[in-house]
Amino acid sequence: MNSRSIKNSQPRSAVELEHADKSFLVGLAGQPNVGKSTIFNLLTGLSQHVGNWPGKTVARKEGLYIRSGVSMRIVDLPGAYSLTANSDEERISRDFILQNHPDVIVMVADASALERNLYLLAELLMLPVPVVLGLNMMDVAETQGIHVEAHVLEAALGLPVIPLVAIRNQGVAELIEVAERLARDPVGFQPVRPEIGAPHRDVLTRVRALLDGHIPAPYPSDWVALKLLEGDAEITERARRSLPHTIWRRIETLLGEHEDAILDVAGGRYEWIDRMVHAAVRHPRLGQISLTDRLDRFAVHPFWGLLILLGVFGLLFWLTFALAAPVQEWLDVAVIGRLQMRLADALVLAGAPSHVVNLLVDGVLGGVGIVLTFLPILTIFFTVLAFFEDSGYLTRAAYMMDRFMHLVGLHGKSFLPLFLGFGCNVPAVMGARVIESRAGRLLTILLAPLVPCSARLVVLAFLAPVFFGKVALPVSLGFVALNILVLVVVGVILNHTLFRGRHTAFIMELPLYHLPDARTIGLFVWHNIRAFLRKAGSIILLMSVLIWTLSHFPGDGIEQSYLARFGRSLTPLGHLMGMDWRLLVALLSSFIAKENAIATLGILYGTNSESEGLAETLATQISAATALFFLAVIMLFVPCVATVAVMYQETGSWRWILFSVILLLTIALSAGVLVYQGAYWLGIGILLDA
């Protein structure tokens, strides 16, 4: 690369200008963020004039570069991706070229993103002006392993190509020298221009023939014909106004018959870009991009991808059980248990009434306290989830899920909102807004509560080890699989009966894999933990106090309480599934917030001694088969009240909410009964109870 640098920091005097024997007008074009301004500043120094383009709010920058008696007035054109008149910037650039007749255009391109940048060049070459291409950011391209051979590109394009690192003032002097030479002698400028795709070549010729002799200056008829085929609104309007009526009618008819000609016009440009890039650019074989490709060969493979997805879920649960469960157990026994004892002693010593002592010890600490011991479980869960998200894997998981959903005929667009449901069902329901059709949106909203949210997963993570010890991990994965299976079955049934959804295919651009950032993970975990603490301090606290009050009054022990009376009214249902009234009440309380199920169990089962936490107490009082049922129902039960409220907000219909509640109740209870009876039939309850 040429290492001569530009030195031009002084304003140009009138004398210097007068002595310039030749002056040229130069347009500096390029897409946004390609380093155009850096080159403009290097060339024009302090001799810049900043104003606005006539009638526009877009800034117009102009400056002088004088060298060896040649003055070059450089106009920095606004950054534009193409010249299709979709924006002020694009319209300004093409109007400048057509109306001000610059002697040369210096187009600056980002060498690391040449495919995108060459589209603008393809359009510039259709205008009557010579072009020099400055390949900026060559250093960035090299860093990314992209090797651009400028001389090969020059030969392929048939126009001068100068490699640059503008930020280090490398190549800019050569660029302006070549631009000056081209401005002096533009006659030999014969670049290789893109051609329109074959199916519409004949149409272009016919439009051009019709335009011949009718196009006013400064528009070239070839260019106008192309723009008409592209459907360019501004040129179409001008042509309609300026062409003789009969000619315009014939052109209009032709355009109406070929309204998709733009695909061949632009397709020809893309084929041209592909040829140029193939000739002159070598992409990296190693490095980040190919690493992503290599990893994706497995991560999105129909078979291996599914296994990896299951493995990731397995890892998520394994880490939660292996790391968090022991800490949770310790908090339950050593912290909350002891705290309850100490608080009771202190309150009794202080002469507090027994109701107050019981409320604070059993109601508040027994309920909210036990829920707070979930903190380590949640921390691990969200940390692992954030790790996979920040690494780029979760989007692959979403892609795998989408493929899977298509296989069973579900609405493809549902996958993103549904995936959000693993964090919380509320955003999953709100995320359904991305689906335009009401039927698709409704179906997604109805399915969202079947995605096991983090609140349900912590209940699972707390109870599974209590009852299933070493097999807690496969049991937990089984429950997650059960939820997904039910989601698919319900989705397929609803999709083929009530909604009759249409298959939607997607094109996805997956982000590159990268090393997760500790701060990003920390923030994600913190936001979620803070939301959980808020819930514990509000709705779970209130529910705990309510459950305690109902289980404490009118007195004569818990078995005679209002809550027990209510719970016993559900006994026939409970018998079918081996549940006593306390489990039924815990289940119902989970409607307020899923964590309440554990808070309620904490209050109703309580703890018997300082050395025994809720987990041990539950293990001695509930059979494994009953626990299986309880978990199955919790996982599939009616969503929490916040989700139901958002479902109403999004559907605006109580009818659909009622439908959802009845549907989920039926599914949850049926699945529970089946799991319980199946487990008992297999002897699981008896085996583990013994």
Next chain:
Amino acid sequence: MLEKLLRLAAETGTARASEFAQALGLSPPLIRSMLDMLTEWGYLKAVVPECSTPCEQCPLHAACLFRSQPRVWALTRKGKRFLDRAMPLERALK
């Protein structure tokens, strides 16, 4: 070329941009550029629009799992209408 891309999008089901690049023998950046142009002309639409609210101000950000969200496109009615009129995939790929 653009027609082939649209045809592939319609007939292969959900796929990654890099798979299209492989099928058409083009580089992934070129495919990305083509997808953006097809979106601008109304043949494709962005299904997952970029978030308009910064994460810190978003009510959903605590539960959001998609800060490095994928870019997702789907065919529009205009795109489907075009393909209904155009040639089948086998011929388009020739």
